[in-house]
Amino acid sequence: MKIISWNVNSVRARLENIINYINDSKPDILLLQEIKTQDVNFPSESFKEIGYNSYVFGQKSYNGVAFLSKIKLENIKKDFIKDKLKQSRIITGEFFLKKKKIKLINIYVPNGNPVDTEKYSYKKDWLTTFNKKIKKELSSNENIIISGDFNVIPEEIDVHDSKRYENDALFRLEIRKKYRELINLGFNDMYRYLNKSKQDFTFWDYFAASWQKNYGMRIDHFLVTSNLIENVKSININKKPRSKVKPSDHTPIELEVN
Numbered sequence: 001m002k003i004i005s006w007n008v009n010s011v012r013a014r015l016e017n018i019i020n021y022i023n024d025s026k027p028d029i030l031l032l033q034e035i036k037t038q039d040v041n042f043p044s045e046s047f048k049e050i051g052y053n054s055y056v057f058g059q060k061s062y063n064g065v066a067f068l069s070k071i072k073l074e075n076i077k078k079d080f081i082k083d084k085l086k087q088s089r090i091i092t093g094e095f096f097l098k099k100k101k102i103k104l105i106n107i108y109v110p111n112g113n114p115v116d117t118e119k120y121s122y123k124k125d126w127l128t129t130f131n132k133k134i135k136k137e138l139s140s141n142e143n144i145i146i147s148g149d150f151n152v153i154p155e156e157i158d159v160h161d162s163k164r165y166e167n168d169a170l171f172r173l174e175i176r177k178k179y180r181e182l183i184n185l186g187f188n189d190m191y192r193y194l195n196k197s198k199q200d201f202t203f204w205d206y207f208a209a210s211w212q213k214n215y216g217m218r219i220d221h222f223l224v225t226s227n228l229i230e231n232v233k234s235i236n237i238n239k240k241p242r243s244k245v246k247p248s249d250h251t252p253i254e255l256e257v258n
Helices: 015-025 044-048 118-138 173-184 190-194 226-231
Strands: 002-007 029-033 053-057 065-069 074-077 090-097 100-108 144-149 187-189 220-225 232-237 253-257
Touching: 002 015, 002 100, 002 144, 002 220, 015 044, 029 100, 029 144, 044 053, 053 090, 065 090, 065 100, 100 118, 100 226, 118 144, 118 173, 144 253, 173 187, 187 190, 187 226, 190 220, 190 232, 220 226, 220 253, 226 232
Parallel strands: 002 029, 100 144
Antiparallel strands: 002 253, 029 065, 053 065, 074 090, 090 100, 144 220, 187 220, 232 253
């Protein structure tokens, strides 16, 4: 089974790219972030035509998350945490993998910049609330996969120039600590787990020829509970979509499980 996560930076602006990518990569479940559209305007019919059901938690112009799935997802929820700004940032669902009931959590964490504004406070509070809810969730289900755009650079190796980002909301020490707290609840960052010292990125800004110079960062992740590691076959950052015309500034991460 192939589970893929991708911040598409507007599902309607990127529709042709997404459909081409789906036809090429054939995911069983695709997690989308930053869809930037309300549920009613989500192109569900376009995805239905190629065999995917849509489960959407949208918002006008900003944020928004969705599942596209060939398999049945159950118990879809849009209220995993209480978001004090009522932003559409988490959608959850469940599926079965070899008799294991897996909870799949698709997240789009706040960016948090600039750090001297309410946006940074919101990010800190959001992560604190999320971690508390995950801790509670683990008491009833140890089979959890969290994926999406975390807007967190975990370590120095995960960005092209760590010094430049020391005071950025994606790399500030207190933000990285919250990410580490989440992992310490019983998760593994699967890309780093399987690639101990490889530098690879999932995001390149549109500015300053960042893609061409490979000035990127790894901020999109798959976190998997320890008892699911035996089910993980591989993980891959697929850079091809970032090189297309009208690309998202993120590229997909592909998890294969069996």
